[in-house]
Amino acid sequence: MVRIALSQMEVIPGRPDLNSAAMLTMIDEARGKQADLVVFPEMAVPGYLLGDVWEQQSFLRDCEEYGRRIVAASHGLCVMFGNVGIDWKKCGDDGRVRKYNAFFVAQDGELRGGELFPYPFRVKSLQPNYREFDDSRHFYSLRKLALDLGIQPADLLRPVAVNIGGHTVNVGCILCEDGWSDDYSFKPVTVLKNAGAELIVNISSSPFTLGKNNKRNRVFSKQAQEIGTPLIYVNNVGLQNNGKTVYTFDGFSTVYDGSGKIIAHCPPFAAAMMTVDLDLDKSGENLPSVTVPDDQGTAAIFQALRYGTEKFLGQIGLDKVVIGVSGGIDSAVAAALYADILGPDKVLLANLPSVYNSATTRNLAEELAKNLGCLYAVIPIQEAVDLTVKQLSRTEIVNTRDGKRTYLTVTPFMTENIQARDRSARVLAGLAAAFGGGFTCNANKSELTVGYATLYGDQAGFLAALADLWKHQVYAVAEYINNSVYGREIIPASVFRLVPSAELSPEQAVDEGKGDPLIYPYHDYLFRSFMEWWNKATPEDILAWYAAGELETRLGCEAGLVARLFPTAADFIADLEKWWRLYAGMAVAKRIQAPPVLAVSRRAYGFDHREAQNGPYFTVRYHNLKEMLLGAT
């Protein structure tokens, strides 16, 4: 019987001092619980998403120093932890000192497992280089090491023998992606089993993605079952970011027995230490199975949003926010979210009307503020907007060569953007400074996809907490907030019924039922296919599915919707091209200057979905399909 402590710690990225201090405390706690083995997450010492801080040699030396302190504290139990492993004598492909994403096994003050390996630590075999991951940018893999040595990776990947209660236990030590080998030709878990592993330990630093735990449980259960060996998965909690995109880590550390059964798991989004007693002679099948909560619904979305936003505020040291509230759904959700986190007296809601804002929405904004008990202010922008339009249209533009004077014209469309910028860059930014906080960006993913937000206007803010939610998800979260978070009507029912509108012109008058040009029940799903799908859809695919009558099924939107919205193929194509041009054109320029996005989905804007400002493109086959369809109408 082996007692294993899963240390689901909060890892603070870039803070080996704080992380190692937390680890030392948890090692004592595990020792107090008579654990034989305590397991920490991948990169527990330095954190995982650090950008190019890996290029600072002094930081690397510091990680080594703190790592030595963990090793020194391993008396009386075995400590497994992730840290950067460094070979100061060799270089990586970039010519810098060679770094590994490494798995350290320490016992009685010594590192274990060096006898069958070139280093006193084990290294990651499979390095993810998709989504937010850049492993090969920083780390040398076991596969490259094998190539250098002229041998096969399987020759290098051997279990580590540790002494537990006088018995030798062969532990297969893997890191995160090593357990997700379906798409790789190399399968670390199988190799380790064949080499005698009696227990697989996967230390991870795996960001939360809606629905990913369900998948992980399927994949890891199957893996444990196939090799008939128990598998321990330890993931960290906390928040890490790559600048443009911010990731929550939900932990959800799990133990699978040799039959693939889940026999224990830590709570999501909470630091925890859990011990489990495994009978390795029975492949760990000595414990009953436990059920695992579903992680795909709106409750999981809200949990991630709340956790991520709270941690982000803590990380940048903000405890007060200003939120521009329009009376619409997005800002209402933002207000309820931040008020729930910070308390209503730390949240200042500001309604910033121009002549185009209806009494309807102004009243809804105030009602929301009262429901939440937040601070509230009304700051009209019309005087400043009028001043700006006057200055721009009445200022002489002097041609310095001939002395001629001309004037510029400010169109109604320009005035729409002037209003949006006036609200954010003039009022909210100033208000936030005076209030001693930051101001939020309330843009959703649908808007961000096509740049339906003004740069330096409603696209501005310190964090875009809702920018990984499609509009229909924002509504679902709003309902969840009323029903399950506050348990009463915080967001007024009328806000749900209101036509979504920016209220920047007479063409967007909500009381007349006029609003956004986006038809969310269709465009949400179209846009999702452009950017969220693993194999991204383009107008070519969309048109082919439209022509085949499969579009709604493919996109997952309501049947019959497309025919209702677009009477002819020409209408359909005009809409498709309009949004595609924006998605790949001006919206990219805007996203480059967007605030950090809190990731929830399997693909968030920013560093997760990388993009160049190259403009829209249409393939040969798209042109052919278009010609066929337009010829036929």
Place this chain on the structure above:
Amino acid sequence: MVRIALSQMEVIPGRPDLNSAAMLTMIDEARGKQADLVVFPEMAVPGYLLGDVWEQQSFLRDCEEYGRRIVAASHGLCVMFGNVGIDWKKCGDDGRVRKYNAFFVAQDGELRGGELFPYPFRVKSLQPNYREFDDSRHFYSLRKLALDLGIQPADLLRPVAVNIGGHTVNVGCILCEDGWSDDYSFKPVTVLKNAGAELIVNISSSPFTLGKNNKRNRVFSKQAQEIGTPLIYVNNVGLQNNGKTVYTFDGFSTVYDGSGKIIAHCPPFAAAMMTVDLDLDKSGENLPSVTVPDDQGTAAIFQALRYGTEKFLGQIGLDKVVIGVSGGIDSAVAAALYADILGPDKVLLANLPSVYNSATTRNLAEELAKNLGCLYAVIPIQEAVDLTVKQLSRTEIVNTRDGKRTYLTVTPFMTENIQARDRSARVLAGLAAAFGGGFTCNANKSELTVGYATLYGDQAGFLAALADLWKHQVYAVAEYINNSVYGREIIPASVFRLVPSAELSPEQAVDEGKGDPLIYPYHDYLFRSFMEWWNKATPEDILAWYAAGELETRLGCEAGLVARLFPTAADFIADLEKWWRLYAGMAVAKRIQAPPVLAVSRRAYGFDHREAQNGPYFTVRYHNLKEMLLGAT
């Protein structure tokens, strides 16, 4: 004798339609010149920096289709070109269809070289994953392919036999990084030579970096000499970007003979086709050497800036710009640069004074406009700033729970930022829209490093063209503009003598010699060590060098400067910590929302230097050094 045509084409990223059309024209041209062989750059068909467009299968199919058209056009000569190579039956590590960064050899309508390789194309062995490069995110390498096959990479890397004038010539086909193997354990050129290569062709898509061509010529000359075989290097021109960072490609395609001598090169930053007749029996040593211009000076910087800015304007379709001119050096350089590109009548210079702007700088701004012959406007901001301060400080903040009213206070520091945002987000953005163009961001690299610019204020704009230049480089470019671009005093001499100042408060009064808190002759070099060095310096390194008396030598700044600026170690440390905290703290938050940066140096902000918003960190050794130094003073 082989006649080789080097096709230094402009590659338009993401436009296989346009690129392949240009290639077909160039193939005809090469045929007209009786070339035996015509060589196009790496990824000539699709472009190289495309972000995650590689995840669109329809785009991949389109690249294949256009690639087939190039192959079909290869009658009567051999055509070598870069394109994406696809294995639709296999997947990459990310589970998507497997893609290679591939080298295609076509002759008489057929692909050559498939007989010794799993594919009818060759693939890149060494994939860069540093700076702006993400090769392993998208492409499968020869090294991974060899691992899958259970063989060594050298077993796969064989020359391609092509028929030239009835003779078989064995050509070593490599791609870009394959020629930069110093830091890799695998050396493609040596392997190819040992396998019988008589000629090495390196097709590249290699972004311009100040001084890189000089290094490339050293590395490639040595390579050609070592193997005694001529080497052809073909690089594209044009502009490609990764969203946050914009790269120029200077071409500079070069031919090295078997003695390492440079015998021909294309002009930098210009599309060109050059033919060279090589006697392979003499290892190409039948031609005299040519000299290559130096690419490290201010002329090269200006050339890259001008080329990059012009191409970027073309790419996003802007032909008019608005520039806020303060009378200072940065905006003066921006004005001269854009006026040179677009013509002065397409450039509107706007001076936007508040009460803090001196007559000195206002006059200099106007003088600059007149010297350039640009359009000029003066739009005072004081009225709007006063309105903002009034609104913020006189608006009731209502506590909706108890009905209590409070007011906020606007401090002088807040008013500084209000001015900066008023200029950019209120005036320049509106002015640009009305003028029918964009407005520029004139921030330099020193400012961007520590966030000495206001978000949504002077940090805003469609492009930060000067943001990869340290302040001293901005001055050097300004001088170059006067002396070599315009040949007269465009930027007034007084601008050079002016103390750099934001003029946002009485503390920054230029006429009293007051200005920025940055001491550029020292901080430029300190900041460079933080971010531009291959192994980034941190306060630990700086303090160790300071303690050892080596700091100025290490940083490359003026001797004696540090002692003059900082009388005591405490002063030195306070300054160091202040700027480090900003660099790793608030400045990161600002850079996340910064405009695209035009890269010139070996490390630019944005996608080139990746960073997380994790806050500043100080190592154990830093704390020890600090204690030692402060104890000693």
